[in-house]
């Protein structure tokens with residue numbers, strides 16, 4: 046349980062909400078009986094393997110499959126030419142660009158998919174893939190967005206516009222911001238690179254594609270965070286009527302945004318089953334996953350803060366160069382090519398601000414996805430929290446004091462930010478105070494001063510971030526034109542048990558438990574009698590899926606309001622059973638009772654039985670509903686994170702001594718699950734701060750294609766976390782919840798990095814980019830003349 | 835080639851290629867899907883099973899033929915239904931899993947760890963599980979689960995209630 050829950054709006058005692066109910070999905074997982082895509086085997090199923098390009102940029106002069114076709118068990122090999130016959134050689138990306146499924150006349154990045162082999166066994170398919178001969182003519186490689194910007198080599202020859210520039214997106218008042226900066230008493234600049242990373246769920250992307258040639262139905266078992274959106278895309282791309290496509294997203298071994306896009310491997314497997322008439326399985330190897338899945342981040346940012354001498358911020362400007370790789374396959378809502386990056390004013394009351402992002406093509410894997418992130422909020426939070434620390438240092442102020450001076454105040458909510466958002470609610474001061482107290486901030490600063498006097502290196506890093514999640518209201522948010530509402534269906538059976546279905550798709554978030562808790566609370570039913578099902582497009586109502594911390598803000602709202610609609614009908618049934626008019630019935634203590642007469646009451650379960658056996662006259666029998674919830678606004682969770690590090694001056698090793706995380710995600714459905722999400726996100730934040738980075742060389746060679754070089758922290762590296770919560774409900778959400786899965790990944794990297802810089806600042810160090818390796822710290826120390834011993 | 839694998843106390847006659855990895859033999863020939871595959875460099879540990887009652891092995895680093903003559907225990911052999919092993923129970927009770935992909939292997943590694951060290955410190959557990967990645971939990975609750983299970987296994991009578 047969270048050590049500390051400071052409820053700022055204490056609610057009444059609940060039946061299911063706010064309780065740490067143990068997860069109902071666990072039983073199958075602890076017995077090894079989950080069903081992931083690779084666990085699915087169908088009769089006559091073939092296996093697919095992919096041929097990848099060794100070059101980052103080259104023309105394809107020819108492809109020879111003769112030898113490969115001789116391998117026993119091989120049934121077919123397809124290239125872009127074959128796909129062109131079905132109009133599947135290119136597919137649209139989520140960002141409105143297009144991307145090759147298999148390389149047409151050229152390859153645009155290393156490991157790009159060139160051909161697909163279908164064979165009876167996995168091994169035969171892999172053997173044959175190695176025998177496919179491809180004749181390449183290498184072209185000049187552009188692996189750097191700043192080089193791409195020069196437009197000396199144009200990468201996308203297929204596009205009308207002969208430039209590598211993809212877009213400029215800007216928001217805010219450029220002139221007013223420049224003026225405010227020019228007039229500012231203090232101006233502070235901060236550069237930061239958010240490295241390219243891979244989300245790396247442990248289950249790689251996979252598909253079993255099954256075309257039933259007798260019925261014409263295409264079933265795709267898919268590692269999909271958004272099954273309905275994928276069904277629509279598959280229909281649009283293939284021309285198969287949507288009713289003839291069924292997408293089943295079974296158990297998913299982690300997603301983190303990685304399983305939002307439609308990948309070439311999926312399309313090849315689908316094409317394979319359509320052509321061959323038998324099921325096809327493709328499971329990405331880790332190398333394929335590392336090299337061809339959408340990356341995340343890769344933002345080169347520069348911020349400038351203007352402030353008064355007393356430390357009041359007056360303006361913020363942030364400019365970014367974004368590397369999108371070979372195709373613009375960023376997964377963002379249509380109107381927001383740089384996602385929600387304009388949340389970059391964070392928790393602070395900037396009177397004026399401006400931000401712009403310029404994106405470029407390079408010869409690298411396309412992307413990017415929102416890795417445990419609500420569309421670039423991770424980059425934005427990192428930037429502002431780093432810049433706030435730097436500004437405090439320049440002003441010679443304590444970073445905590447500087448933040449208190451500039452927080453948006455509780456009374457200012459709903460707060461209109463200078464970059465156009467309306468923050469729903471927050472209490473930044475209280476949350477920060479809880480964190481400072483828990484960590485013992487003052488004593489730590491004293492300890493630090495003493496250590497510094499002795500030449501020991503210790504740092505304290507702060508991040509008081511604001512998130513923006515729950516995309517989103519249909520007036521602003523769509524992906525490929527599909528509005529980002531979400532649906533939920535609730536069916537109450539005659540005996541009072543329930544099946545709940547939603548358009549979201551858990552990948553570990555625990556919806557089978559939390560969705561049941563919401564419905565149980567609203568209808569006074571037992572959690573254990575509520576079965577939650579997601580991921581099958583034949584049965585679940587439409588919804589845009591689970592990513593960007595959107596499930597609770599969207600589907601959570603649909604569930605609560607759907608349950609309330611059911612309660613309205615049940616109330617009429619209750620009136621019928623109690624022989625009074627519905628106006629005389631009240632919902633009290635999870636029962637329908639005659640107003641003021643608790644002894645005359647019936648439960649939802651009683652009403653459910655009556656709905657099928659003794660319906661209210663004039664009312665439709667049955668008790669079920671489907672509710673589509675279009676949220677009126679986004680939600681704005683926030684948190685205060687404090688990290689304490691000790692640095693070994695001889696080796697450069699950074700030890701995270703403590704990490705205190707106080708989150709405010711509004712109403713909490715299940716504290717145990719919230720805490721688990723926070724632990725996981727803090728660990729991924731740690732991973733980005735200290736270990737993970739995708740590296741390419743100048744020739745576009747991908748240098749860390751597996752977990753031997755792309756470092757994922759183990760139990761041994763990940764520090765211990767001290768968590769807690771404050772609760773500021775969202776005023777517009779039906780149950781006041783805001784979403785939490787990503788806050789810790791968004792908020793923590795800056796805390797880790799700020800701690801390291803705070804530690805090194807006496808030596809004149811003000812910059813260090815993630816991942817902070819021992820070598821980087823070691824060299825900074827040596828460059829500053831610090832003796833190793 | 836035909837080989838016999840002894841898995842969870844049962845003999846499985848399976849026809850595999852010499853190069854078939856144990857993890858694929860278990861999954862595809864024996865139909866035991868609890869061991870997963872997460873990498874191709876022996877790094878992630880989601881394929882971990884236990885050999886001869888106490889040796890944790892990444893079943894992707896061993897050929898199926900090499901496992902002949904050994905007793906193999908997979909998650910499916912540890913406990914199930916009403917008879918969950920204390921580790922399975924503890925992972926559930928301490929919320930030591932989220933997506934579940936690493937879980938069977940995490941439990942099998944923990945099982946082997948507790949065979950060698952029935953009363954591990956937190957540091958022992960973190961070191962002992964450092965061959966197993968988890969992307970979801972941040973490991974905090976996994977450590978707690980192993981501690982709970984260790985205590986339960988040392989006092990089976992108390993754990994029974």
Ligand code: FES
Nearest residue numbers: 872876878879894
């Ligand atoms: S599959 Fe990754 S270690 Fe075996």
Ligand code: FES
Nearest residue numbers: 932936968969970
């Ligand atoms: S629970 Fe998802 S990887 Fe461990």
